[in-house]
């Protein structure tokens with residue numbers, strides 16, 4: 482099945498969350514049980530790429546999604562050369578909290594497309610409300626390798642995961 486041509490906000494009335502499977506139970510479960518609630522209470526936003534055709538139940542399968550949220554880091558977690566230019570109070574960042582592609586579409590470039598769309602979205606937000614960098618907490622080594630490929634750098638260990646970052650200035654170079 483092919484995917485639609487634009488990312489849109491998750492809508493549980495339209496999108497079939499139950500059929501999404503990226504191979505990582507934590508990410509499937511987030512999309513199926515938490516993403517909508519988190520949007521309702523105002524802590525994150527989930528954008529997704531639906532399939533171009535609906536299922537017999539009338540809902541559209543989800544080919545890929547990303548979730549973003551505001552965040553903050555302490556400047557001490559950054560490399561010294563970057564940290565010394567920053568204020569002592571928490572540094573605002575954007576958190577790329579989740580990103581996944583349905584297993585059926587792995588290896589077809591959709592992870593790359595989804596990441597670029599997430600970066601582009603955050604670049605647009607940054608025009609209105611500035612953040613220093615985009616942060617991602619990697620679920621496993623594969624995710625780390627994936628983000629390394631696209632210019633993210635390891636920052637620190639956080640909650641048992643490798644936290645990676647890309648400065649907003651680097652993202653801006655991609656889109657301006």
Ligand SMILES: CC(C)(COP(=O)(O)OP(=O)(O)OC[C@H]1O[C@@H](n2cnc3c(N)ncnc32)[C@H](O)[C@@H]1OP(=O)(O)O)[C@@H](O)C(=O)NCCC(=O)NCCS
Pocket residue numbers: 503504505508579580581582583586587588589590591592593594618619620621622623624626627630
């Ligand atoms: C990681 C994930 C998003 C990649 O999606 P994908 O559609 O298969 O990736 P793409 O086909 O767009 O690949 C883009 C590039 O990343 C590389 N890549 C993809 N998966 C990779 C992996 N597991 N390890 C290293 N590199 C990887 C590809 O080789 C490709 O490189 P190229 O452009 O030089 O050819 C997908 O495997 C997934 O959803 N995994 C489960 C959820 C997950 O781990 N998400 C990470 C959030 S913490």
